[in-house]
Amino acid sequence: MRILIEPSAEQAVSRTVGLIAEQMHRNPASVLGLATGGTMEAVYAGLIEAHRAGGLSFAGARSFNLDEYVGLSGAHPQSYRHYMQDRLFRHVDFPRGATHLPRGDAEDPVAAAQQYEARIAAEGPIDLQLLGLGTNGHIGFNEPTSSLASRSRVTCLAPSTLEANSRFFGPGEPQPGTAITMGIGTILEARRIVLLATGAAKAEAAAAMIEGPLSAFCPASALQMHTDATVVLDEAAAARLTQRAFYLWVARQDPDGGLFRPRPHGRMTPVAN
Ligand SMILES: O=P(O)(O)OC[C@H]1O[C@](O)(CO)[C@@H](O)[C@@H]1O
Numbered sequence: 302m303r304i305l306i307e308p309s310a311e312q313a314v315s316r317t318v319g320l321i322a323e324q325m326h327r328n329p330a331s332v333l334g335l336a337t338g339g340t341m342e343a344v345y346a347g348l349i350e351a352h353r354a355g356g357l358s359f360a361g362a363r364s365f366n367l368d369e370y371v372g373l374s375g376a377h378p379q380s381y382r383h384y385m386q387d388r389l390f391r392h393v394d395f396p397r398g399a400t401h402l403p404r405g406d407a408e409d410p411v412a413a414a415q416q417y418e419a420r421i422a423a424e425g426p427i428d429l430q431l432l433g434l435g436t437n438g439h440i441g442f443n444e445p446t447s448s449l450a451s452r453s454r455v456t457c458l459a460p461s462t463l464e465a466n467s468r469f470f471g472p473g474e475p476q477p478g479t480a481i482t483m484g485i486g487t488i489l490e491a492r493r494i495v496l497l498a499t500g501a502a503k504a505e506a507a508a509a510m511i512e513g514p515l516s517a518f519c520p521a522s523a524l525q526m527h528t529d530a531t532v533v534l535d536e537a538a539a540a541r542l543t544q545r546a547f548y549l550w551v552a553r554q555d556p557d558g559g560l561f562r563p564r565p566h567g568r569m570t571p572v573a574n
Pocket residue numbers: 336337338339340341432433434435436441442462466
């Protein structure tokens with residue numbers, strides 16, 4: 302796990318945009334795994350800016366989003382399809398039909414989740430999976446106690462997630478309590494993972510993900526098992542890391558490249574892969 306701590310949220314976002322742009326330059330036919338949520342809005346604004354400046358194209362790319370609310374069609378303003386159209390897809394040049402999200406309005410959501418998993422298996426692997434972090438440690442809508450080997454499926458949202466996301470719904474507007482999400486096992490099959498978390502509200506979850514035990518109580522801790530996972534944090538989100546100074550030192554030695562995995566007692570060992 303490579304830990305990159307940036308001084309501000311803006312710099313953490315820029316670093317994340319840079320990692321995605323670098324992936325697209327390296328492989329213009331990349332399969333991208335995309336995320337939603339408040340944190341990602343600035344990332345997508347950065348990608349749009351880079352696209353408009355002429356340095357970034359998605360014309361050869363495909364994408365799979367992490368999740369979608371059950372019961373919402375893509376036209377619903379709170380659906381993640383609508384979010385993605387609005388914040389990214391309609392501003393850049395993905396080919397028609399190349400962007401995928403689970404079908405939230407499917408008659409049979411269980412079957413829709415299985416079909417989504419099969420489609421990822423057929424068109425994948427995902428080259429770069431972008432992730433946000435829930436305040437309770439969730440990734441996608443894999444809430445605490447999700448199996449670390451889980452596949453795409455229907456899940457129930459945790460009360461803390463419903464509370465955190467209620468800000469996106471108007472007064473009296475019904476908020477779905479279930480979603481289709483890629484599983485943790487599905488996410489771990491991506492070739493490369495980039496997780497972005499900013500702000501003090503994410504500090505506890507970030508520390509549990511990076512330094513805590515591998516545990517279904519913190520779904521993001523599963524990233525400890527991935528051989529190419531980069532975690533980008535701002536100072537506020539990094540505030541609870543006991544080895545914060547050491548991660549900064551390691552990043553200074555190797556600002557662009559190698560993979561390092563935190564070990565107990567503050568040692569870092571290059572990962573051979
Ligand atoms: O960026 P936010 O809004 O804090 O959300 C963090 C995570 O929570 C979700 O919004 C789901 O609740 C994810 O889509 C996102 O990755």
